[in-house]
Amino acid sequence: MNCFPWQFSDLLKFSNETKLIPREYLYGNANKLSPKISYDGEYLAFIAPREGIMNIFVSYDLYNLSQAKPITFDKNRGIREFWWTYDNRILYSNDKNGDEDYKIYSVNIDTNDVTCLTPFENVQSKLIRLSPKFPHEIIIKINMPDPTTHNLYKINQKTLKITQIEMNNQSFNDYFVDDLLRVRCASKDAGINGKEIYVKDDNSDEKSDKWRLIISYNLDDATSSNVISLDNDGTIYLIDSHESEFNSLYKLDIENGKELELIAKPPDQKADINKILFHPATRKPLAYSVTYLRDQWFHLDEKILYDLVFLRNFDDSEFDIISQSLDNLIWTVSYESGNKPPKYYLYNRNDQSIHHLFDARPKLDQYTLGRVFPLIIESRDKLNLACYLTLPAGKYDTSAKYKPKNPLPLILHVHGGPWSRDYYCFKADSQLFANRGYAVLNVNYRSSIGLGKSLIRAGIGQWGKKMNNDLIDAVRWAIHNNVAIKEKIAIYGKSYGGYATLAGLAFTDVNDFEFACGIEFAGPSDLVKLIRTIPPYWKSSYEEFVYRLGGDPDTDKGKKYLESCSPSKHADNIKKPLLIAQGKNDPRVKYEKHNDILESLKRNKISAGYILYCDEGHGFVKPKNQLSFAAFTEKFLSTYLGGRHEQYDKDEFKNLNLKVECGKKLLGLT
Numbered sequence: 068m069n070c071f072p073w074q075f076s077d078l079l080k081f082s083n084e085t086k087l088i089p090r091e092y093l094y095g096n097a098n099k100l101s102p103k104i105s106y107d108g109e110y111l112a113f114i115a116p117r118e119g120i121m122n123i124f125v126s127y128d129l130y131n132l133s134q135a136k137p138i139t140f141d142k143n144r145g146i147r148e149f150w151w152t153y154d155n156r157i158l159y160s161n162d163k164n165g166d167e168d169y170k171i172y173s174v175n176i177d178t179n180d181v182t183c184l185t186p187f188e189n190v191q192s193k194l195i196r197l198s199p200k201f202p203h204e205i206i207i208k209i210n211m212p213d214p215t216t217h218n219l220y221k222i223n224q225k226t227l228k229i230t231q232i233e234m235n236n237q238s239f240n241d242y243f244v245d246d247l248l249r250v251r252c253a254s255k256d257a258g259i260n261g262k263e264i265y266v267k268d269d270n271s272d273e274k275s276d277k278w279r280l281i282i283s284y285n286l287d288d289a290t291s292s293n294v295i296s297l298d299n300d301g302t303i304y305l306i307d308s309h310e311s312e313f314n315s316l317y318k319l320d321i322e323n324g325k326e327l328e329l330i331a332k333p334p335d336q337k338a339d340i341n342k343i344l345f346h347p348a349t350r351k352p353l354a355y356s357v358t359y360l361r362d363q364w365f366h367l368d369e370k371i372l373y374d375l376v377f378l379r380n381f382d383d384s385e386f387d388i389i390s391q392s393l394d395n396l397i398w399t400v401s402y403e404s405g406n407k408p409p410k411y412y413l414y415n416r417n418d419q420s421i422h423h424l425f426d427a428r429p430k431l432d433q434y435t436l437g438r439v440f441p442l443i444i445e446s447r448d449k450l451n452l453a454c455y456l457t458l459p460a461g462k463y464d465t466s467a468k469y470k471p472k473n474p475l476p477l478i479l480h481v482h483g484g485p486w487s488r489d490y491y492c493f494k495a496d497s498q499l500f501a502n503r504g505y506a507v508l509n510v511n512y513r514s515s516i517g518l519g520k521s522l523i524r525a526g527i528g529q530w531g532k533k534m535n536n537d538l539i540d541a542v543r544w545a546i547h548n549n550v551a552i553k554e555k556i557a558i559y560g561k562s563y564g565g566y567a568t569l570a571g572l573a574f575t576d577v578n579d580f581e582f583a584c585g586i587e588f589a590g591p592s593d594l595v596k597l598i599r600t601i602p603p604y605w606k607s608s609y610e611e612f613v614y615r616l617g618g619d620p621d622t623d624k625g626k627k628y629l630e631s632c633s634p635s636k637h638a639d640n641i642k643k644p645l646l647i648a649q650g651k652n653d654p655r656v657k658y659e660k661h662n663d664i665l666e667s668l669k670r671n672k673i674s675a676g677y678i679l680y681c682d683e684g685h686g687f688v689k690p691k692n693q694l695s696f697a698a699f700t701e702k703f704l705s706t707y708l709g710g711r712h713e714q715y716d717k718d719e720f721k722n723l724n725l726k727v728e729c730g731k732k733l734l735g736l737t
Contacts, residue, residue, distance in 0.1 A: 085435045085460045088502045090701075090713055092430045093495040094693045096121060099425045101389065102399045102411050104129070105151045106199070106347070108392035110176070111135075111399075111413070111424075112157060114146060121145030123157060125176050129397075129413055130422055138179050144688045150194060151390075153202035156224060158184075158194060165652040165684020167191060167602065171207060173224050184222050184229075187211055191604055195219065196244040199348070199393060206232070206244050215606040219250060237265070237278060238607045243297040246350075251321060252303055253278070254294055258610030262289040266303070266321050281319070282327075284309065286611070287520050290486060291339050298350035304330075306340050312519045314339045316355060316367075331367060333357045338453075339517045344371070347391045358517060360441035360453055361385065361491050374398075377419050382410075385491060399424070403493045405439025405455060435460040437501025440469040441491050444510070444544045446537050450525060453518055454541060455489055456550065457497040457507040470549065475506040476708040477551035479542055479571075479582075483562030485514040485526065485534065496559070496697075503701055504710040505557075506550055512537035514615075528617025530594065531570040531632040538567060539577060546580060553580040555708045559700075562656075562685065565590015569634035569664065572641045581643070584707040586700055588648040589685050591656045592635035592664050595620045602654045638667030644674035646703045646730070648696055650683035665729060676703065676730025695720045699734050706733070 096116040103112050111126045117137045123146055126135035138157065139146055149159040157176060160169045171192045173182045185192040185207065196206040203225050208217035219233035219242055233242065233250050243252035250267055257263045264282040282305075284292045291308040298304070301321045308314035313336040317327040330352065333340065338359040343352050353368045354375060362385045366372040378386050384404040389411075391398050396416050403409040408428040414421045426432075437457045444452045456469050464470045478500045482489045489509040497507040511518060512534050514526025526534055538558070545551035558571040565587030572585045591597040598613060598620050605612070617632070619625035630636045645668060651658045658679070668675040678699060680692050687693040698720070701712040717736045731737045 085502060086433075087711065087713055088431070088434050088499070090499070090694055090697050092428060092434075093499050094697050095690050097427045098429055099124075099132075099411070100409070100427055101149070102413070102424050103149070103151055103390035104392050104397050104399050104413075105155055106153050106393040107155065108394070108397045110151075110155065112138075112149065112151065112176075113411075113425075114149070118142070121147065123149055123159065123174065125157070132424065138174050138176050139181060140179075144682075147688065150197070152197055152205065152224065153199045153393075154224070158205065160192070160194070162684070163652075164682045165650050165654075165686070165688065167654050167684060169193065171205075182224075182227065184224070184227070185209060190214065191217070193217070195242055196248070198246045198248055200246050201248055204248060206242075206248060208242065210604045214603040217604065219244075221248065239265070240607055241294070243294055243303070245297055245301070246299050251297055251301070252294055256289070256608045256611050257283070259286055259614045261285040261287075262292065264294060264303075264305075286614070287524055289611070290516055290523050291520060295343060296345055296350055296352070302351075304343075304352055306343075308339070308520055311336070312521060313337075316340060316343070316352065331355060331365065333365060338519070341517060342387065344388055346395055347393050348395065358490060360443075373419070374414075374416055377421075378414070381421060384410075403427075405441075405457065405491050405493065406436040406498070408493045434502070436498050437507070438463060439491065439497070442469055444541050446513075446540045448525075448533075450513060450522060450537070452537055452541060453489075453511040453515075455491060455497075455509040456545075457494075457501045457509075458550075459501045459504055459506070462504070471506060474546075474549050474552045476504065476555035476710060477506045477508060477542065477545055477557070478704070478708075479538060479556065479558045480507050480509050481538060481558065481560035481564035481567040482509065482511070482515070483560065483564050484516075485512070485530075485563040486516050486523070487563075488515040488517050499697060499701065500704070500710075503704070503712060505704070505708065506545070508541055508545055508550075510538055510541045512541075527615050528628075530566065530616060531574050531634070535567065535570050535574055538571065539575060542580065543577075555583055556580060557584050557586065557704060557708055558582050559586045560590065561588040562590065565656075566592070566634070569641075569645075570632075572643055572645060573634040573637045574640070584644040584646075584703070586646040586703060588687075588696065589650060589653055589656050590647075592638075592662075593633045594618075594629040595626055595633065596659075597656065598629070600657045635663040638664045639671065641668065642671070642673060644703070644707055644733075646676040646678075646699065648678040648680065648699075650685060650687075651679055651681045652683065653685045655685045669729070674730070674733055676733050677728045679726040679728055680724070681726065682724040691720075691723055692725065695723055695725065702735055703733070 099115040122139045124135040126132045157174045162169045171184045190211045192209045210217045216235045218235045221230045239253040239255045241254045262284040265278040268277045288308045291314045296304040303319045305317045306314040307317045315332040316330040341358040342356040344354040353371045354366045356362050356364045364375045382402045384402040389399045398414045400412045401409050410426050411424040440456045500507045546553045558568045568585040568587035618628035698715045705712040
């Protein structure tokens, strides 16, 4: 399969200087998102702006969305996630300004009445199960009365009666419930011993506590092994890596099974199983994908093979099946790739017909986006790092793979987590930077998931050390291959990527290059404080978290090690300009009025900017905040790397709930 299909007309587009893409087209509200079919196949719901805020709309015509009506009327943060119920209601969750204390709401699509099903303060609610056998009931886990553990509750959407069905005495992280709404299976973190899977033997009593341990995973397998589904016949489906570097798909009968039965081991494995498609009624797996550099789908059911082939041939972008009718005949499907924003379709399996629903960002069609090259870069200790290089349109040599015509300023874009990964998908940041004239490099460094146990294992205790080396090695590759100008390299990231930005400026000691500047959002600078202030509902993962970071802050040795990896303790080493942003309500990386790094930069007269977003948490939700940060970012990069940027007026963001505590002149706000 040709991963990069080009036509002559495409090459002509790149011959001219590309137009400046307005930030609004990349970071403003999407046109529409997340179309989901109701289980009976009668309705289609999606998220779209209403008075500038993302809300849920429902259409009674699957093929004509022009008459779709809004059924929610949120006026604050907007809605990002929703689910159909089996009685044709819609559920969605929302928090307050990023505090991650999610409440779950139910919407009557006929009357638009919205009911909060979990009206409890300072607790977190998460949806666990819906069942066609009990269409009015939902199973939710809520961390009350103990904020450190989630207990299971059953809520009737009609009567609003809430009943506790499982007291979490075992500190389980995840529960698995069958269609009879019986709690059958659970998993929990076992600290440095890994992960444990349990089944409940006696299901006649919903409140019984007869849990039986069936599988123990060591820490090496814990991240790539887990229960993923429970079907109606009492079979557990798992992804499991206990016998190989990468995981495979297994099943186990709850009542009689003693050994895992292999269902699928992907051919020529270079990565873990990524997505799994289940039958919506039987809950049995039908197909799965494996993602190394690109996503590949494999069938488990011969009937699905024809659909997968059709969808693969329809568009060469990465595709995903978003929702299915209960009879599995109607799907909603998305397509996207590195330089193609999501497009959504309605697919009918009866006649293999596909109908275009909408594009997420149609205004980008008038612009030429940067081309994204998946590639492998080898680390100094011979690890294969899956990477994605984005080059500006018209700036690369079409006769040479991933080579610009001339070396470019480079932005090293570090993903968060760190137990996450980058994919070949549309990234607004990468396309903004490429449009402004920069090469962009995304690196799956050690600790990134989905690429084998060795890569995760190699990251234990390596924050700011070998994890930083992987990023440096990727930049060295870019310099050596004439992709990057070594004097014009920035490091940029959010969450762990923010930490990596600080570490890259504080710890990098190389002779052949140094970062010209850095930009970070929500990055922890003090690992001791990070561990000691984790949210209470992370308690069950505390021991593993401490182990993976490499030091226990309650021991002298551990604290000393964590401080050696904490950029705030080495802030005087930062000699290059830095832009910092923080969400005031972030429950993971706590906001503190006193910022050691900022104080050090001021003391050492290093150019710095600091922006506090007072209505955000650990990530951006409000598009206007995202737009402002993108504006400040490209202005900052233009100053220190020389790329172009879209101008803005200093009063453009005056109505936002943010404080620029440092660097107003630097950001053009004076």
